[in-house]
Amino acid sequence: MTMSGCFGPPDNASADVKQMAAAEVLTVPPPGGVLLGRVEYLGSTLPGSAHDPGIAVVFAAPTDTFATAKYYRDTYPKYDLAQALLASAQQIQLVGRGNVSWSTTFLTIQTGEPYTLADYAMTLKPAPPGTTVYVTVLVQGQPGEGPPK
Numbered sequence: 001m002t003m004s005g006c007f008g009p010p011d012n013a014s015a016d017v018k019q020m021a022a023a024e025v026l027t028v029p030p031p032g033g034v035l036l037g038r039v040e041y042l043g044s045t046l047p048g049s050a051h052d053p054g055i056a057v058v059f060a061a062p063t064d065t066f067a068t069a070k071y072y073r074d075t076y077p078k079y080d081l082a083q084a085l086l087a088s089a090q091q092i093q094l095v096g097r098g099n100v101s102w103s104t105t106f107l108t109i110q111t112g113e114p115y116t117l118a119d120y121a122m123t124l125k126p127a128p129p130g131t132t133v134y135v136t137v138l139v140q141g142q143p144g145e146g147p148p149k
Helices: 013-020 065-075
Strands: 034-041 054-061 091-097 103-110 133-141
Touching: 013 133, 065 091, 065 103, 065 133
Parallel strands: none
Antiparallel strands: 034 054, 054 133, 091 103, 103 133
């Protein structure tokens, strides 16, 4: 059986992404950090695997996972960032709601190499010498929600 139809980004995806782009957590690198890559994803309405729009960035910094997580919690208290999984010196994941109430902010802070998302085809610049952690920040809409009308 074959499905036919046209699937693309959800309605108002461009407007959603424009609102998300204002999130400071996407534009300000951690101390001593640099931006390696940024991508906007308009999402998909494909049945069974629909995705809401979002923005992802990857930063590189000369710090450690714990100090970087503390920086994000202290600098962005309005996001109410909470630890999503067990923390280690190699990886910490934080999740919270930002100033765009219908979106969620995910941070993956890890050593070794940056965490990348399959749906967000991102080209990264090489990390500068002295990089010890990578921070992947994703601000994504919530299923069934959207910006206030």
